[in-house]
Amino acid sequence: MTRWNDGVEELHAVSPDITDETNALPARYFTDPDVWEMEKEKVFSRYWVYAGHENCIPDAGDYFTRTVGDKQVIVARDEDGDVRAFYNVCAHRGSKMVADTPMTDPGNMDRIQCPYHLWTYDLDGDLRSTPRSFEEAGLNPDLDDADVSGLDPDENGLLEVRTDSIGPLVFLNFADDPPLSLAEQAGKLKTRLESLPLEEYQHARRYVSEVACNWKTFGGNYSECDHCQANHQDWITGIQLDESELEVNDYHWVLHYTHEADVEDELRIHDEHEAQFHYFWPNFTVNMYGTADGYGTYIIDPIDEGRFQLIADYYFADPELTEAEEEFVRTSRQLQEEDFELVERQYEGLQSGALGQGQLGPNEHTLHRFHRLAQEAYNA
Protein backbone atom coordinates (compact mmCIF):
# COMPACT_ATOMS: atom_id res chain seq x y z
CA MET A 1 0.00 0.00 0.00
CA THR A 2 1.26 3.44 -0.87
CA ARG A 3 2.02 5.63 2.13
CA TRP A 4 0.65 9.12 1.73
CA ASN A 5 1.63 11.95 4.01
CA ASP A 6 -1.84 11.89 5.53
CA GLY A 7 -0.86 11.24 9.13
CA VAL A 8 -2.21 7.70 8.99
CA GLU A 9 0.58 5.44 7.82
CA GLU A 10 4.11 5.30 9.19
CA LEU A 11 7.10 5.49 6.89
CA HIS A 12 9.82 2.87 7.12
CA ALA A 13 13.36 2.30 5.95
CA VAL A 14 13.67 0.51 2.62
CA SER A 15 12.76 -3.11 3.20
CA PRO A 16 15.30 -5.66 1.95
CA ASP A 17 12.35 -7.66 0.63
CA ILE A 18 11.03 -6.18 -2.59
CA THR A 19 7.66 -7.79 -2.01
CA ASP A 20 7.15 -5.72 1.15
CA GLU A 21 5.03 -2.60 0.93
CA THR A 22 7.83 -0.37 2.19
CA ASN A 23 10.30 -1.29 -0.54
CA ALA A 24 11.09 2.28 -1.66
CA LEU A 25 13.11 5.15 -0.24
CA PRO A 26 10.80 7.63 1.55
CA ALA A 27 10.06 10.66 -0.60
CA ARG A 28 11.75 13.21 1.65
CA TYR A 29 15.13 11.72 0.74
CA PHE A 30 14.60 13.20 -2.71
CA THR A 31 13.46 16.68 -1.69
CA ASP A 32 15.05 17.57 1.64
CA PRO A 33 18.07 19.93 1.39
CA ASP A 34 19.52 18.34 4.56
CA VAL A 35 19.65 14.98 2.79
CA TRP A 36 21.77 16.45 0.00
CA GLU A 37 24.13 17.91 2.63
CA MET A 38 24.32 14.45 4.20
CA GLU A 39 24.92 12.78 0.83
CA LYS A 40 27.97 14.94 0.18
CA GLU A 41 29.68 13.12 3.03
CA LYS A 42 27.95 9.77 3.29
CA VAL A 43 27.71 9.03 -0.42
CA PHE A 44 30.06 11.18 -2.45
CA SER A 45 32.92 11.24 0.07
CA ARG A 46 32.71 7.56 0.91
CA TYR A 47 32.25 5.60 -2.30
CA TRP A 48 34.27 5.63 -5.52
CA VAL A 49 32.99 8.25 -7.95
CA TYR A 50 33.90 8.69 -11.59
CA ALA A 51 36.33 11.49 -12.44
CA GLY A 52 36.90 11.22 -16.18
CA HIS A 53 38.54 9.45 -19.08
CA GLU A 54 42.31 9.24 -19.15
CA ASN A 55 42.47 9.32 -22.97
CA CYS A 56 41.71 13.03 -22.64
CA ILE A 57 44.99 13.66 -20.79
CA PRO A 58 47.55 11.59 -22.75
CA ASP A 59 50.71 13.62 -21.99
CA ALA A 60 52.57 14.57 -18.83
CA GLY A 61 51.12 17.79 -17.45
CA ASP A 62 47.72 17.35 -19.09
CA TYR A 63 44.96 17.94 -16.58
CA PHE A 64 41.30 18.60 -16.03
CA THR A 65 39.32 19.60 -12.97
CA ARG A 66 36.36 17.89 -11.40
CA THR A 67 33.96 19.06 -8.71
CA VAL A 68 32.26 16.47 -6.50
CA GLY A 69 29.87 18.04 -3.99
CA ASP A 70 31.93 20.82 -2.43
CA LYS A 71 35.28 19.23 -3.27
CA GLN A 72 37.33 20.47 -6.20
CA VAL A 73 40.02 18.26 -7.66
CA ILE A 74 42.78 18.48 -10.27
CA VAL A 75 43.21 15.24 -12.22
CA ALA A 76 46.61 15.28 -13.93
CA ARG A 77 49.05 12.96 -15.66
CA ASP A 78 52.43 13.07 -13.94
CA GLU A 79 55.94 12.71 -15.36
CA ASP A 80 55.82 8.92 -14.91
CA GLY A 81 52.64 8.67 -16.97
CA ASP A 82 50.41 7.98 -13.97
CA VAL A 83 47.10 9.75 -13.50
CA ARG A 84 46.88 11.38 -10.08
CA ALA A 85 44.40 13.64 -8.37
CA PHE A 86 44.91 16.44 -5.87
CA TYR A 87 42.59 18.79 -4.10
CA ASN A 88 42.64 22.04 -6.04
CA VAL A 89 43.78 23.73 -2.84
CA CYS A 90 47.16 25.28 -2.10
CA ALA A 91 49.06 23.94 0.92
CA HIS A 92 49.99 27.48 1.93
CA ARG A 93 46.67 29.07 2.85
CA GLY A 94 44.07 27.14 0.98
CA SER A 95 43.61 29.09 -2.20
CA LYS A 96 41.99 27.42 -5.20
CA MET A 97 44.87 27.09 -7.64
CA VAL A 98 43.74 26.32 -11.19
CA ALA A 99 40.58 27.52 -12.94
CA ASP A 100 37.81 25.07 -13.80
CA THR A 101 39.03 23.07 -16.79
CA PRO A 102 36.74 20.50 -18.41
CA MET A 103 37.92 17.03 -19.38
CA THR A 104 36.84 17.81 -22.94
CA ASP A 105 39.13 20.83 -23.15
CA PRO A 106 42.02 19.89 -20.87
CA GLY A 107 44.88 22.13 -19.89
CA ASN A 108 48.59 21.44 -19.73
CA MET A 109 51.09 22.64 -17.17
CA ASP A 110 54.67 21.78 -16.31
CA ARG A 111 53.94 22.33 -12.67
CA ILE A 112 50.96 23.25 -10.54
CA GLN A 113 51.28 26.83 -9.38
CA CYS A 114 49.08 28.76 -7.00
CA PRO A 115 48.62 32.28 -8.36
CA TYR A 116 48.23 33.76 -4.86
CA HIS A 117 51.81 33.54 -3.48
CA LEU A 118 53.34 31.42 -6.27
CA TRP A 119 53.82 28.24 -4.30
CA THR A 120 54.69 25.73 -7.01
CA TYR A 121 54.24 21.97 -6.99
CA ASP A 122 55.57 19.14 -9.13
CA LEU A 123 53.05 16.95 -10.93
CA ASP A 124 53.49 14.37 -8.17
CA GLY A 125 52.22 16.96 -5.68
CA ASP A 126 55.55 17.67 -3.97
CA LEU A 127 56.27 21.28 -3.16
CA ARG A 128 58.82 22.39 -5.71
CA SER A 129 59.49 26.00 -4.81
CA THR A 130 58.29 29.01 -2.91
CA PRO A 131 59.25 32.65 -3.45
CA ARG A 132 62.22 33.95 -1.52
CA SER A 133 59.89 35.68 0.94
CA PHE A 134 59.14 32.25 2.40
CA GLU A 135 62.85 31.44 2.83
CA GLU A 136 63.98 34.70 4.37
CA ALA A 137 62.55 36.82 7.16
CA GLY A 138 63.47 40.24 5.85
CA LEU A 139 60.16 41.86 6.77
CA ASN A 140 60.00 40.43 10.27
CA PRO A 141 62.22 42.29 12.73
CA ASP A 142 61.84 39.52 15.32
CA LEU A 143 63.46 36.85 13.12
CA ASP A 144 66.79 36.31 11.41
CA ASP A 145 66.98 34.48 8.11
CA ALA A 146 68.77 31.71 9.96
CA ASP A 147 65.63 31.16 12.04
CA VAL A 148 63.71 30.18 8.93
CA SER A 149 63.94 26.43 8.60
CA GLY A 150 62.58 26.11 5.08
CA LEU A 151 59.76 23.95 3.87
CA ASP A 152 60.16 20.21 3.39
CA PRO A 153 58.85 19.40 -0.14
CA ASP A 154 57.34 16.10 0.96
CA GLU A 155 55.69 17.47 4.07
CA ASN A 156 54.21 20.50 2.33
CA GLY A 157 52.92 18.96 -0.84
CA LEU A 158 49.38 18.90 -2.15
CA LEU A 159 46.74 16.71 -0.57
CA GLU A 160 46.35 13.76 -2.89
CA VAL A 161 42.98 12.18 -3.56
CA ARG A 162 42.93 8.42 -3.91
CA THR A 163 42.48 7.30 -7.52
CA ASP A 164 42.00 3.96 -9.22
CA SER A 165 40.96 2.99 -12.71
CA ILE A 166 38.92 0.53 -14.70
CA GLY A 167 40.60 0.56 -18.08
CA PRO A 168 40.76 4.25 -19.06
CA LEU A 169 37.99 5.26 -16.63
CA VAL A 170 39.44 7.10 -13.63
CA PHE A 171 37.67 7.08 -10.28
CA LEU A 172 38.18 9.07 -7.07
CA ASN A 173 37.65 8.26 -3.44
CA PHE A 174 37.77 10.99 -0.79
CA ALA A 175 37.62 8.75 2.27
CA ASP A 176 40.72 8.45 4.48
CA ASP A 177 40.01 4.75 4.80
CA PRO A 178 37.58 3.74 2.04
CA PRO A 179 35.19 0.99 3.09
CA LEU A 180 35.67 -0.69 -0.30
CA SER A 181 38.36 -0.86 -2.94
CA LEU A 182 37.27 0.13 -6.43
CA ALA A 183 37.48 -3.54 -7.42
CA GLU A 184 35.17 -4.48 -4.55
CA GLN A 185 32.69 -1.72 -5.32
CA ALA A 186 32.70 -2.44 -9.06
CA GLY A 187 32.58 -6.25 -8.82
CA LYS A 188 31.69 -7.78 -12.19
CA LEU A 189 31.64 -4.37 -13.83
CA LYS A 190 35.41 -4.18 -13.57
CA THR A 191 35.93 -7.58 -15.18
CA ARG A 192 33.49 -6.84 -17.96
CA LEU A 193 34.82 -3.41 -18.81
CA GLU A 194 38.43 -4.50 -18.66
CA SER A 195 37.69 -7.20 -21.23
CA LEU A 196 36.70 -4.50 -23.73
CA PRO A 197 39.05 -2.21 -25.67
CA LEU A 198 37.66 0.96 -24.11
CA GLU A 199 41.00 2.74 -24.42
CA GLU A 200 40.87 2.43 -28.22
CA TYR A 201 37.91 4.78 -28.42
CA GLN A 202 38.19 8.54 -28.43
CA HIS A 203 36.00 11.17 -26.88
CA ALA A 204 33.68 12.48 -29.58
CA ARG A 205 30.83 14.40 -27.96
CA ARG A 206 29.84 15.87 -24.61
CA TYR A 207 26.33 17.11 -23.85
CA VAL A 208 25.63 18.64 -20.46
CA SER A 209 22.02 19.17 -19.45
CA GLU A 210 20.63 20.68 -16.27
CA VAL A 211 17.55 18.89 -15.06
CA ALA A 212 15.10 20.01 -12.37
CA CYS A 213 14.98 16.94 -10.18
CA ASN A 214 16.99 15.10 -7.58
CA TRP A 215 19.90 13.06 -8.95
CA LYS A 216 18.36 9.85 -7.57
CA THR A 217 15.14 10.51 -9.45
CA PHE A 218 17.01 10.33 -12.73
CA GLY A 219 19.18 7.45 -11.50
CA GLY A 220 16.03 5.51 -10.71
CA ASN A 221 14.52 6.25 -14.09
CA TYR A 222 17.67 5.02 -15.83
CA SER A 223 17.56 1.83 -13.79
CA GLU A 224 14.22 0.49 -14.95
CA CYS A 225 12.44 0.10 -18.25
CA ASP A 226 8.85 -0.35 -17.18
CA HIS A 227 8.36 3.17 -18.52
CA CYS A 228 9.94 2.48 -21.92
CA GLN A 229 6.96 1.04 -23.78
CA ALA A 230 4.87 4.11 -23.10
CA ASN A 231 7.53 6.78 -23.31
CA HIS A 232 10.39 5.72 -25.60
CA GLN A 233 8.51 4.42 -28.60
CA ASP A 234 11.20 5.31 -31.15
CA TRP A 235 14.00 3.86 -29.08
CA ILE A 236 12.34 0.54 -28.30
CA THR A 237 11.81 -0.20 -31.98
CA GLY A 238 13.88 -3.30 -32.58
CA ILE A 239 14.22 -4.19 -28.91
CA GLN A 240 12.52 -7.18 -27.36
CA LEU A 241 11.63 -5.84 -23.96
CA ASP A 242 10.01 -9.10 -22.90
CA GLU A 243 13.27 -10.94 -23.69
CA SER A 244 15.40 -8.42 -21.87
CA GLU A 245 16.79 -8.86 -18.38
CA LEU A 246 17.71 -6.60 -15.52
CA GLU A 247 20.70 -7.98 -13.62
CA VAL A 248 21.47 -6.82 -10.09
CA ASN A 249 24.86 -7.00 -8.38
CA ASP A 250 26.08 -5.45 -5.16
CA TYR A 251 26.84 -1.90 -6.33
CA HIS A 252 26.15 -2.27 -10.01
CA TRP A 253 23.21 -3.30 -12.11
CA VAL A 254 22.81 -3.95 -15.79
CA LEU A 255 19.90 -3.54 -18.14
CA HIS A 256 20.34 -6.08 -20.94
CA TYR A 257 18.18 -5.08 -23.90
CA THR A 258 17.89 -7.83 -26.48
CA HIS A 259 17.64 -6.78 -30.11
CA GLU A 260 15.04 -8.30 -32.37
CA ALA A 261 16.91 -8.25 -35.63
CA ASP A 262 20.44 -9.36 -36.29
CA VAL A 263 22.84 -6.51 -35.88
CA GLU A 264 26.29 -6.82 -37.38
CA ASP A 265 29.02 -7.55 -34.86
CA GLU A 266 30.93 -4.52 -36.10
CA LEU A 267 28.18 -2.37 -34.68
CA ARG A 268 28.92 -3.31 -31.08
CA ILE A 269 31.91 -3.05 -28.82
CA HIS A 270 30.83 -6.16 -26.88
CA ASP A 271 30.00 -9.70 -28.00
CA GLU A 272 26.46 -10.10 -26.69
CA HIS A 273 23.58 -9.46 -29.07
CA GLU A 274 22.12 -6.70 -26.97
CA ALA A 275 22.55 -3.23 -25.58
CA GLN A 276 23.95 -3.12 -22.05
CA PHE A 277 23.30 -0.19 -19.78
CA HIS A 278 25.43 -0.43 -16.66
CA TYR A 279 24.62 1.66 -13.58
CA PHE A 280 27.45 1.98 -11.07
CA TRP A 281 26.57 3.30 -7.63
CA PRO A 282 26.30 6.10 -6.83
CA ASN A 283 26.01 8.21 -10.01
CA PHE A 284 27.82 6.78 -13.01
CA THR A 285 26.66 4.77 -16.00
CA VAL A 286 28.38 3.07 -18.91
CA ASN A 287 26.16 2.70 -21.93
CA MET A 288 27.10 -0.10 -24.32
CA TYR A 289 25.02 0.31 -27.40
CA GLY A 290 23.67 -2.57 -29.40
CA THR A 291 23.64 -0.70 -32.68
CA ALA A 292 26.71 1.53 -32.63
CA ASP A 293 30.39 0.72 -32.35
CA GLY A 294 31.03 3.00 -29.44
CA TYR A 295 30.03 3.60 -25.87
CA GLY A 296 28.81 6.38 -23.69
CA THR A 297 29.01 7.44 -20.07
CA TYR A 298 26.72 9.47 -17.88
CA ILE A 299 27.70 11.34 -14.76
CA ILE A 300 24.54 12.18 -12.84
CA ASP A 301 26.08 15.09 -11.00
CA PRO A 302 24.01 16.75 -8.27
CA ILE A 303 23.83 20.54 -8.10
CA ASP A 304 21.58 20.49 -5.03
CA GLU A 305 18.65 18.41 -3.80
CA GLY A 306 16.42 19.57 -6.67
CA ARG A 307 18.77 19.80 -9.65
CA PHE A 308 21.52 17.84 -11.33
CA GLN A 309 23.73 18.05 -14.40
CA LEU A 310 23.69 15.09 -16.73
CA ILE A 311 27.17 14.96 -18.23
CA ALA A 312 26.80 12.68 -21.24
CA ASP A 313 29.99 11.67 -23.06
CA TYR A 314 30.19 9.63 -26.25
CA TYR A 315 33.22 7.63 -27.39
CA PHE A 316 33.83 6.30 -30.88
CA ALA A 317 36.83 4.90 -32.75
CA ASP A 318 37.12 8.18 -34.63
CA PRO A 319 35.96 11.43 -33.02
CA GLU A 320 34.89 12.60 -36.48
CA LEU A 321 31.55 10.84 -36.55
CA THR A 322 29.99 9.21 -39.56
CA GLU A 323 26.49 10.19 -40.57
CA ALA A 324 25.15 7.01 -38.99
CA GLU A 325 26.97 7.74 -35.74
CA GLU A 326 25.65 11.31 -35.72
CA GLU A 327 22.16 9.91 -36.12
CA PHE A 328 22.81 7.47 -33.31
CA VAL A 329 23.86 10.29 -30.97
CA ARG A 330 20.76 12.24 -31.98
CA THR A 331 18.56 9.28 -31.05
CA SER A 332 20.37 8.97 -27.74
CA ARG A 333 19.78 12.67 -27.05
CA GLN A 334 16.10 12.19 -27.87
CA LEU A 335 15.97 9.42 -25.27
CA GLN A 336 17.54 11.75 -22.71
CA GLU A 337 15.07 14.53 -23.42
CA GLU A 338 12.15 12.13 -23.09
CA ASP A 339 13.54 10.98 -19.76
CA PHE A 340 14.09 14.56 -18.57
CA GLU A 341 10.39 15.28 -19.06
CA LEU A 342 9.46 12.17 -17.12
CA VAL A 343 11.74 12.79 -14.16
CA GLU A 344 10.90 16.49 -13.90
CA ARG A 345 7.22 15.61 -13.86
CA GLN A 346 7.84 12.97 -11.20
CA TYR A 347 9.83 15.43 -9.14
CA GLU A 348 7.09 18.06 -9.27
CA GLY A 349 4.82 15.43 -7.76
CA LEU A 350 7.34 14.51 -5.07
CA GLN A 351 7.83 18.17 -4.15
CA SER A 352 4.12 18.56 -3.45
CA GLY A 353 4.69 16.61 -0.25
CA ALA A 354 1.68 14.36 -0.75
CA LEU A 355 3.63 11.13 -1.09
CA GLY A 356 5.36 9.79 1.99
CA GLN A 357 6.79 6.58 0.55
CA GLY A 358 6.11 5.14 -2.88
CA GLN A 359 6.29 1.50 -3.77
CA LEU A 360 8.25 -0.42 -6.37
CA GLY A 361 7.04 -3.08 -8.74
CA PRO A 362 8.60 -6.54 -9.07
CA ASN A 363 10.52 -5.55 -12.20
CA GLU A 364 12.00 -2.51 -10.51
CA HIS A 365 14.48 -4.67 -8.60
CA THR A 366 17.38 -2.61 -9.97
CA LEU A 367 15.76 0.49 -8.53
CA HIS A 368 15.19 -1.39 -5.28
CA ARG A 369 18.92 -2.04 -5.08
CA PHE A 370 19.55 1.65 -5.72
CA HIS A 371 17.21 2.70 -2.92
CA ARG A 372 18.71 0.14 -0.55
CA LEU A 373 22.23 1.41 -1.25
CA ALA A 374 21.11 4.95 -0.52
CA GLN A 375 19.51 3.83 2.72
CA GLU A 376 22.61 1.85 3.66
CA ALA A 377 24.79 4.89 3.00
CA TYR A 378 22.57 7.17 5.10
CA ASN A 379 22.59 4.70 7.99
CA ALA A 380 26.37 4.15 7.94
Next chain:
Amino acid sequence: MTADDAPFVACCPACTERTTAADPNEVVAFYRRHHAVTGHDVSWERTPPLAADVPADPDVDAVVAALGDPDVALGAVSAAASEWGWTVGETLDAVHDRRLTGALWEPRDDHVAVV
Protein backbone atom coordinates in the same frame (compact mmCIF):
# COMPACT_ATOMS: atom_id res chain seq x y z
CA MET B 1 8.74 27.98 -15.35
CA THR B 2 8.85 27.29 -19.06
CA ALA B 3 10.65 28.97 -21.94
CA ASP B 4 7.29 30.55 -22.82
CA ASP B 5 6.77 32.49 -19.62
CA ALA B 6 10.28 32.99 -18.22
CA PRO B 7 11.60 36.56 -18.36
CA PHE B 8 15.17 35.35 -18.92
CA VAL B 9 16.13 32.62 -21.37
CA ALA B 10 19.69 31.75 -22.31
CA CYS B 11 21.26 29.02 -24.37
CA CYS B 12 24.61 27.38 -25.09
CA PRO B 13 25.06 27.76 -28.86
CA ALA B 14 27.55 24.88 -28.94
CA CYS B 15 25.26 22.22 -27.51
CA THR B 16 21.84 23.97 -27.44
CA GLU B 17 21.37 23.48 -23.68
CA ARG B 18 18.85 26.11 -22.60
CA THR B 19 17.98 27.60 -19.24
CA THR B 20 15.08 29.74 -18.09
CA ALA B 21 15.13 32.00 -15.07
CA ALA B 22 13.21 34.60 -13.15
CA ASP B 23 16.43 36.04 -11.72
CA PRO B 24 19.15 36.97 -14.23
CA ASN B 25 21.85 35.86 -11.79
CA GLU B 26 20.51 32.33 -12.15
CA VAL B 27 21.74 32.51 -15.74
CA VAL B 28 25.17 33.57 -14.50
CA ALA B 29 25.21 30.56 -12.16
CA PHE B 30 24.14 28.35 -15.06
CA TYR B 31 26.94 29.76 -17.21
CA ARG B 32 29.52 29.03 -14.52
CA ARG B 33 28.36 25.45 -14.07
CA HIS B 34 28.09 24.79 -17.79
CA HIS B 35 31.42 26.43 -18.60
CA ALA B 36 33.17 24.42 -15.89
CA VAL B 37 32.31 21.10 -17.52
CA THR B 38 32.19 22.04 -21.20
CA GLY B 39 34.26 25.18 -21.71
CA HIS B 40 31.27 26.60 -23.63
CA ASP B 41 29.90 30.13 -23.42
CA VAL B 42 26.21 31.01 -23.06
CA SER B 43 24.13 33.49 -25.11
CA TRP B 44 20.94 35.28 -24.19
CA GLU B 45 17.81 34.38 -26.11
CA ARG B 46 15.32 36.54 -24.25
CA THR B 47 15.56 39.37 -21.76
CA PRO B 48 12.81 41.69 -20.52
CA PRO B 49 12.74 45.33 -21.66
CA LEU B 50 15.52 47.31 -20.06
CA ALA B 51 14.73 49.82 -17.33
CA ALA B 52 17.25 52.25 -18.80
CA ASP B 53 18.86 53.10 -22.12
CA VAL B 54 21.94 51.14 -23.12
CA PRO B 55 24.58 53.00 -25.12
CA ALA B 56 24.85 51.93 -28.73
CA ASP B 57 28.55 51.13 -28.37
CA PRO B 58 29.84 48.71 -25.74
CA ASP B 59 30.42 50.48 -22.44
CA VAL B 60 30.08 48.32 -19.33
CA ASP B 61 30.56 51.20 -16.91
CA ALA B 62 27.70 53.12 -18.52
CA VAL B 63 25.36 50.12 -18.26
CA VAL B 64 26.21 49.58 -14.60
CA ALA B 65 25.70 53.29 -13.96
CA ALA B 66 22.35 53.29 -15.75
CA LEU B 67 20.99 50.15 -14.10
CA GLY B 68 22.64 50.38 -10.68
CA ASP B 69 20.28 51.46 -7.94
CA PRO B 70 22.62 51.49 -6.12
CA ASP B 71 24.01 48.24 -7.53
CA VAL B 72 22.91 45.86 -10.27
CA ALA B 73 22.94 42.10 -10.62
CA LEU B 74 25.71 40.74 -12.85
CA GLY B 75 23.06 38.87 -14.78
CA ALA B 76 21.18 42.08 -15.49
CA VAL B 77 24.38 43.68 -16.77
CA SER B 78 24.93 40.67 -19.00
CA ALA B 79 21.34 40.74 -20.25
CA ALA B 80 21.76 44.41 -21.17
CA ALA B 81 25.10 43.73 -22.83
CA SER B 82 23.38 41.18 -25.06
CA GLU B 83 22.19 44.28 -26.97
CA TRP B 84 25.77 44.45 -28.25
CA GLY B 85 25.79 40.74 -29.03
CA TRP B 86 27.85 39.87 -25.99
CA THR B 87 27.70 36.45 -24.39
CA VAL B 88 27.49 35.89 -20.65
CA GLY B 89 31.17 34.96 -20.52
CA GLU B 90 32.21 38.04 -22.47
CA THR B 91 30.27 40.27 -20.10
CA LEU B 92 31.71 38.65 -16.99
CA ASP B 93 35.22 39.03 -18.41
CA ALA B 94 34.58 42.70 -19.21
CA VAL B 95 33.17 43.38 -15.74
CA HIS B 96 36.16 41.62 -14.20
CA ASP B 97 38.55 43.76 -16.22
CA ARG B 98 36.77 46.95 -15.16
CA ARG B 99 36.77 45.88 -11.51
CA LEU B 100 40.52 45.33 -11.69
CA THR B 101 40.98 48.88 -12.96
CA GLY B 102 39.00 50.17 -9.98
CA ALA B 103 36.14 51.50 -12.12
CA LEU B 104 33.58 49.03 -10.76
CA TRP B 105 33.19 47.33 -7.40
CA GLU B 106 31.10 44.52 -5.94
CA PRO B 107 29.22 45.79 -2.88
CA ARG B 108 27.50 42.41 -2.51
CA ASP B 109 27.95 39.03 -4.08
CA ASP B 110 27.39 39.05 -7.87
CA HIS B 111 26.13 42.65 -7.85
CA VAL B 112 28.26 45.51 -9.15
CA ALA B 113 28.25 49.27 -8.90
CA VAL B 114 30.25 52.17 -10.28
CA VAL B 115 32.99 53.42 -7.97
